[in-house]
Amino acid sequence: MSTTLPTRPQNTADVSDAVAPVVPRRSALRPLGLSEVRITGGFWGERQSVNARHTLAHVLGRLESEGWLPNFDRAAAGTLPEGRRGREFADSEIYKYLEAVAWEIGRGDDLELEATFRAVVRRVAAAQEPDGYLNTQFGRPGQQPRWSDLEWGHELYCLGHLFQAAVARERTRPGADDGLLGIARRSADLVCEVFGPAGIAAFCGHPEVETALAELGRVTGEPRYTRQAELFVARRGHETLADIEWGRTYFQDDVPVREATALSGHAVRANYLAAGAVDVAVDTEDEALLQALRGQWARTRARRTYITGGQGSHHQDEAFGVDWELPPDRAYSETCAAIASVMFSWRLLLNDGGAAYGDSIERALFNVVATSPAADGKSFFYANPLHQRVPGVEADPDGTSPRASSSLRAPWFEVSCCPPNVARTLASLDAYIATADADGIQLHQYAPAEIRTALDDGRHVSLDVDTAYPADGRVQIRVNDEVEGEWTLSLRVPHWAEGTRLSVENADGTIALSEAVAPGTARVRRAFRSGDLVHLDLPMAPRVVTPDPRIDAVRGCVAVERGPEVLALESVDLVGIDDVGEVRLLGDAPLEERDGRVWARVAPLVSPPQDWPYAPATEPATVAAVPVPLVTYHDWGNRGPSTMRVWIPTV
């Protein structure tokens, strides 16, 4: 059978046609999707290329060899439950893989990938029950009945990822004849029947189907899906699910979404739920719900987020701590939680605008999402601690690793949500770069990119973004086309970028504008001419950052940042000292940039040998400082077993 690619969508100013993961029915900013924005290289372009060339095949290989994809074949053959492999949510990894592949096909024209995609979809299709039910773990003789374990069963969670895969496919290749959208719709119809107003008055322990149903509603125009998402959000928080060991906070069933003041419980669940709740609030024009979610976002960012943008302070329940509880060594900071936080932030960004959302997305992308995969795209961090106390152990390249104990990247996990989640995020990252509105174009993230779109009034805009960011702070935007009248180019100036300069160079080389701009949003409104260049110069000198004094776990420490990147001290860079736990930063010593790295001056931490570690204070001995290079956090753990810390003691 020869494979042909279905038709690409056309660019229009109609929001509903955007080739993007999130396309609200109404929004302040219109998402620009994969048909309008293309990352052409640089930091993210390289990672997208590795993702396409290596990660997708790696993930598929594991889905096969672990037996998670063959579970569908067994379901189709009627031989389940015998031989079923993987945890109760294993189906979802196939769907996340399909979503990633759908975006990747949307970014290019890869016939081989198209054939693989269709083959996997066929295996999924064969496993679907006549009534639309689709799950390899439940409902057959010898298995638990359908919907009998909403706390832990993940049936709706899995379907949510199925729906997202179908949405990605329909947006990237509308009307494709692979059948995935039909599979998703049949399952979604069943969900609406079983869990509708007259059905089971409950919801899934792991939120995810809410945002997926909302998006499926958007892509199909089916209002039942939106209403079902609304119902799932509204039902939550009334103590419907069982009271598990960690309490109902774990799955956000302790407080209704519209009454919560911060995200709490399991960090991935909390962010997925919040993302779905924004979708519902936007599509149902529920301003009160939106306002509650904005408040949760702000408080979570101010009090429950690591400097890396990572979230989740507890290993035990993979959960947020309370305000200010942010231990660096026990940081869970799951890769999936950062991805979910990007989903939440992006939805508020579309609705509200505002640079803070873009700031948060940038921080999570550079310091968690980029940290997870190794350079070869074949091993991953699941947890992303900010302090590694003992050197890690190399993971078995053919084995699976416990999810959170990998202090070196591992190829696969017993719970392997993160690798395909990274894959679908990188494959759709082009859609998070820019937006449009009636007045112009907004750039939210800086990467070399081509932007080809139309403003709401139909005027065509073509921009080329050129930058080595974050290695360098200069971002150049070239305007290719001349359109009639003025429009506004808006640029996010990150919150740390005090001293940024904005300049506009006319096509003839004359300088039209050159001014200092404050963090927030910088706007250039003019009748752009073809060849106009807009320059944003972000200050990239390394910065010493102190934590809010209420964050007990890093009192007396500082961190170093450069641009959007958090730096760290890694033991492999130390000379004469084995461990990052044995040094402190000399507080008034300046940082230095040399040989492409940032250097700090550290001194050995001297403490008298003692058999009991709590004693009256003694004067520390005077010691000489030595220069040591810092490592970009997302690059740590790539030079063999090591210890590492982001927060470096000064006292």
Place this chain on the structure above:
Amino acid sequence: MSTTLPTRPQNTADVSDAVAPVVPRRSALRPLGLSEVRITGGFWGERQSVNARHTLAHVLGRLESEGWLPNFDRAAAGTLPEGRRGREFADSEIYKYLEAVAWEIGRGDDLELEATFRAVVRRVAAAQEPDGYLNTQFGRPGQQPRWSDLEWGHELYCLGHLFQAAVARERTRPGADDGLLGIARRSADLVCEVFGPAGIAAFCGHPEVETALAELGRVTGEPRYTRQAELFVARRGHETLADIEWGRTYFQDDVPVREATALSGHAVRANYLAAGAVDVAVDTEDEALLQALRGQWARTRARRTYITGGQGSHHQDEAFGVDWELPPDRAYSETCAAIASVMFSWRLLLNDGGAAYGDSIERALFNVVATSPAADGKSFFYANPLHQRVPGVEADPDGTSPRASSSLRAPWFEVSCCPPNVARTLASLDAYIATADADGIQLHQYAPAEIRTALDDGRHVSLDVDTAYPADGRVQIRVNDEVEGEWTLSLRVPHWAEGTRLSVENADGTIALSEAVAPGTARVRRAFRSGDLVHLDLPMAPRVVTPDPRIDAVRGCVAVERGPEVLALESVDLVGIDDVGEVRLLGDAPLEERDGRVWARVAPLVSPPQDWPYAPATEPATVAAVPVPLVTYHDWGNRGPSTMRVWIPTV
């Protein structure tokens, strides 16, 4: 049926007759048991009284109402597994209760308690299988087979507690006709057969049977039991048990006991195992094993123990962290781990002597064991964090609480190991006060007490200890009898007690000696006369203590201690500030004692409101300090929901 009390044991200098939980075959110091030492009041006497009057009945009531004791009736009636209640280790709580009651009967002559004890033993006896097997969770049709889940099944763990109960009974009422020792021996014989040299080459995931078998061997003179304990210790650490999510470190199966350098994994398991390993090493004269255990004890104390003496840094696996990983807020510091650490320390103390072991026992007793029960003896802390960030919620007085989320004391837990463990510890506490050797008597803990014993050479010694310690630092020891020749009274001078004075007052009121003594052991060797008074004056001024700089989690903080007690700041003592997270201690402000409390000077922690908590440093505003009284840590949480911290920021 009328109940009569079995005969009490007689005091002799024969070590094997000591009425104590630990009676090694050989030891440097001879334990003085309940027939030789009697706490007569004071801090511990009050707690023993509450334990006897309230806790024992409270525990029994819950064992009945939760169905854990009725499990035995169902076993006897042959109706199991239907209706079995509680977790897989529920049997052990009945045995710990029996052990507590046995000690309590040993301390007094309570006929009602004797009748209760016998009634419970009869119900346990009825559940024992003909071959000696005894467990309500395994082995019946519809249950998992015996010994089929050594990782989690707790069968040997439960039997260990049965053996300890039988040992307590036999030591306090030798030859009693209740049958408990016989039950224990039949089970122990089965264990030796099933797990002996030719049997299953494995061991229990939760150590406990090792120390219990050793002690059962000591009390019965049966060498098989000791050999079986030796075998269990030797088998451990060779990766025999399954590799669970937290690794084999969790149950100490990663490194052989004689090769480990510090305690690691689950903190209760690690300490129980270490205690059993000391028993084995002592009875088999295995000096190399003992030396390894001494090293583990010292390193664990120096690097893995909280200032309270608590152990266990992780909630997730109830485990030790790595060196210096001691977060105050996520401190698990399980009550049972402190009890287990006392067991480990006490065994080394008996074998080696040395004040450091007594120091550790004192710290754990005053700051963890005394912290767990409420004043009424009917609710308990399971975890003992050093920082409570959010006020707790009152536990349902009729319900059970999740074990570690109780930030207020709770009457019972789903896993309720701590309440009966506290009960058996308090009921046998008299046995941890003093020891004897050929040269004299050693006092390790200070409490009002009567000591009536004989030296190894048969000379009788009678001492009365009088003290209000720790409220007051003066300890008076009155010598009641005059014996021929000199002997030595040794007194532990705690490591924090710089400036202690020792004096001896002759019966006629003249001062024989008055001198400063250093921390460690102070000795008075003389021919004591009846009426001689020895005074130890321990300095009780409050002390500011700093942590080793390698303990990252409390950098920039200090703690306050007074005598053996750790103090804390509790929100209910703050005026005008809601939360202990909002203050810092003014570093150079002296502490003050007033109205029976220690007062510190704190200032509000001022940080500018910000939407992102990591920023370049700003100069803190100058604020006025206010005096605030500190609370003794073991008394916190008794005045309603509050926040609390032991480590108080100074920067």
